[in-house]
Amino acid sequence: MKVAVVNWRDPWHPDSGGAETYAWQMASRMARAGHEVCFVTARAPGQSRAQTRDGVRVRRMGGVFTVYPLVLLWLLARRGRFDAVLDCQNGIPFFTPWVLPRRTRILLVVHHVHDRQFGLHLPWWLAAVGRFLEGPVSRWTYRGHASVAVSPSTVRAMRERLGWSGPIHVVHNGVTAGPPPEVVRSPVPRVVCVGRLVAHKRVDVLLDAVAELRERWPDLTVDVVGRGPEEAALRARLPEGVTLHGYLPEEEKERLIASAWVHVSASQGEGWGLSVVEAAALGVPTVAFDVDGLRDAVRDGETGWLVPETGSPATDLAKGLAAALDELTREGPDAYNMKCREWAGRFSWDAGADRLMALISGANLEER
Template sequence: MKIAVVNWRDPWHPQAGGAETFAWELARRFARAGHEVCFVTARAPGQSRRDVAEGVRFVRMGGVFSVYPLVLGWLLLRRSRFDAVLDCQNGIPFFTPWVVRRRTRVLCVVHHVHDRQFGVHLPGWLAAFGRFLEGPVSRWSYRRHASVAVSPSTVLAMRERLGWRGPVHIVPNGVSIAQPGNFVKSSVPRLVCLGRLVAHKRVHLLLDAVAELRERRPDLVVDIVGRGPEEAALRARLPEGVILHGYLPEEDKARLVAQAWLHVSASQGEGWGLSVLEAAALGVPTVAFDVDGLRDAVRPGETGWLLPEGPDNGAGLAKGLASALDELDHTYTVNCREWAARFSWDHSAGRLIDLMRGTDPGPGWEER
């Protein structure tokens, strides 16, 4: 097949995150299977307009908002070229059914519903417009097409908060991590937090919890790995014992995670929480809040702990982390590795190929 993968950013964009990992891991597998794949995306400063990597052609155009009309125009001029389009929604989809042939199979990929996050990142009027595009406009535009979600939480949110009525298939994230080789688990309690440094990840809650945790465990160390618009504000208020590493190469990141006792996510919601799976593959359990996506990625009592959302999440996180450090034992390591082993990018790519061919991909991970 000739496949267009349309995503807001590519994996080398300075603001790339889990959605970009998902799109790239699948695109490269489509190409490896013999399909002709074009990855259409925005262009960050310094990036070339065209590129090829692992058999995938990259076409880059536009910025944060201008990428949407530019991509639609590009596809309109090539509307007869593609057999299938993977239209990845990062808050707002690309509305590709408007410009491709009716017989072109379009799959809208939804990582998580952004309605509540628009208000965190955008002024009120623009947040309302974003919710209108994500809800009624998207629901109408994709009404004749199947959709893809990465977790049961996302399916539920699409049904309840967006009013999505068409078929939604679950295609989960896989996991691929660098193996750290020989490493020694930290001799002192060590926490690690992975992810983009953006407002809805709420990394500040972890910083708020550190002082209380260090009263009980003065040797506690916290490693934060990631980059993003919140980095400067977080770096300006780092408490003692916290190291903000910024970007790390995959090998260095894996080694740091493998040494940790716990992985922490304070996010207000995810599609899945790819960092949870990456940590689990290295035998590290996660402490997170009981929110969309993370409640699917973390199995309480087996691969981590889920904390209730409340009016004082900072205190709740400190208490939850203290309890987790007390309860932690080797069974969590074993359970984490077994849980992560159930997820494969190859399996996810196969499910999407079946959907693009119009065939039933069979049961998803939640049914196995």
Template sequence: MIPAELSGRRIAVVNWRDPWHPAAGGAETYAWEMATRFASAGARVHFVTARAPGQKRAETIDAVRLARMGGTFSVYILVLWWLLRRRGRFDAVLDCQNGIPFFTPWVLPRRTEVFCVVHHVHDRQFAVHLPHWLAVLGCFLEGPVSRWTYRRCASVAVSPSTVLAMRERLGWTGAIHIVPNGVSLATRPREPRSPSPRLVCVGRLVAHKRVDLLLDAVGNLRERWPDLTVDIIGRGPEEERLRARLPEGVTFHGYLQVGDKERLIAAAWLQVNASQGEGWGLCVLEAAALGVPTVAFDVDGLRDAVRHGETGWLLPEGTELAKGIATALDELTETCSDRCREWAAGFDWDHSAERLARLLLGLPVSSGWEDGP
């Protein structure tokens, strides 16, 4: 339960996007789940974020006041200006880093508690998504500039992998607390699995997710399992290119409502995540809650979300994905589904919000997750 002391506290959650933004993902889910629970506990919460075309500049949803401004890059300047004009109005700020944080300590008084929330380190992804000069700038802002800016602030990471990456790749020296993702599907009833082999891939269609690797694997897999099918759920800038090379047996579904997404996931034998790295991989927990194990590479975040040999399979980088999936299909048992549900049941948004609230208030945190080194 969130401590009663949070009631009346003025909190700003600063995140690159909100959950209704066309490019929203797991980071937006995390920020919103925290914001709504803080508001339900009586806190006065503002969610400050970018504004996609067609979105309102301001509205209130679930007692959280949204303030939207700017686009992909301009949002950083506009958010700082917004906070500067309200300097001193907030007791705490969650500064969510999606590659580059908002550098909110620059405009806030020292008495305002600032927590830098980091999902994963982006240094290796900047080169995938950005021109060289912009990738270099991104690494500089994520590394030395962030390290200096937040040197007096506590930080929050979503997984042990993120803590390790912050220490080793960013040189982070301040306190880092782990507040994991939750899952909202753990009590959902069982749904029937497809009678024929079926794979599902859920996530943003962006370069570092490496959906190409899954498409490349389909042909080899269908030689052994001719009726194998693949459902890809999500949208993003890579969608048009991926659709142009769609192999037989693969269906792109784009964005789906929660119920439709859950039914497709529950029908799958395996989820496949070929990403080069995540903060955690919320889709792994969501699939596990529905009894579906995940095949992924042994990379940051995913090695925390998948328990190798129990709730899925972790493949060494460089492994041929088709071989890894084939091994998983051969080893798949009903007990694996049961272990997935048990694993996912240990993650709860209420518990995560309680842990984060206690950190904001300077109270001792509950046991179960050790803070980072």
């Protein structure tokens, strides 16, 4: 089959995250299976317009907002070329049914519902436009097409908050991280946070919790790995004991995670929580808020701890981290190692890609 994967960014974009990892893992496996795959995406400064990687042709055009009309025009000019399109929604989709023939199989991929997050990133009027496009316009545009969600939380949000009525299939993220050689767990409490530095990830909440935690654990260190628009503001207020690493190569990042006692996510909500399961693959449990996506990625009491948000997020997170560190101090920092690895071992990019390719090929799979 000839397949187009349209996604807001590619994995080499400076603002890429888990959605880009997902789209690329699927695209590269489709190419490996013999399909002709084109990955159509935005172009960051310094990126080439076209290249081929892992057997996938990459075409880049436009910026944050202009990528949408440019991709539609690009597809319109090639409207008879593709048998299937993977339309990846990052807040709003590309609305590819508007320009493609009815015979083209279109599969919408939704990571999480953004309605509550638009206001964190956009002025009120633009946030209202975003919610309108994500809700009624998307629901009407894709009414005759199947959708893919990355977690049960996303399925519920699509049904309850977007009024989605069509078929939704769950295709989980996989895990690529593995145990790096000769990693020694830190002898003192060490917390790691991995993710894009954007408003809804709420890394500032973790920084607010550090002072209280260091009163009990003076040697506590916190490592934050990631980059994004919030980086300068976070660097300006780093408390003692916190290191903001920015981007790290994969092997170095894995070594840092594997040396930690616990991984933490203060996010307001996720589609899944790829960093959570990648940490689990390295034997590291996660403390996270009990919110969409993270409640699917963390098995409370088995691979980490889910924290209810009852008042001040920083106070609630500090209490959750303190309880986790108390338990790990008592039981040992490797207490959750095996359960975490067993949980992460359930998720495979190969299995996810197989399911996705079956859906693209028209297989009538049971929704789950």
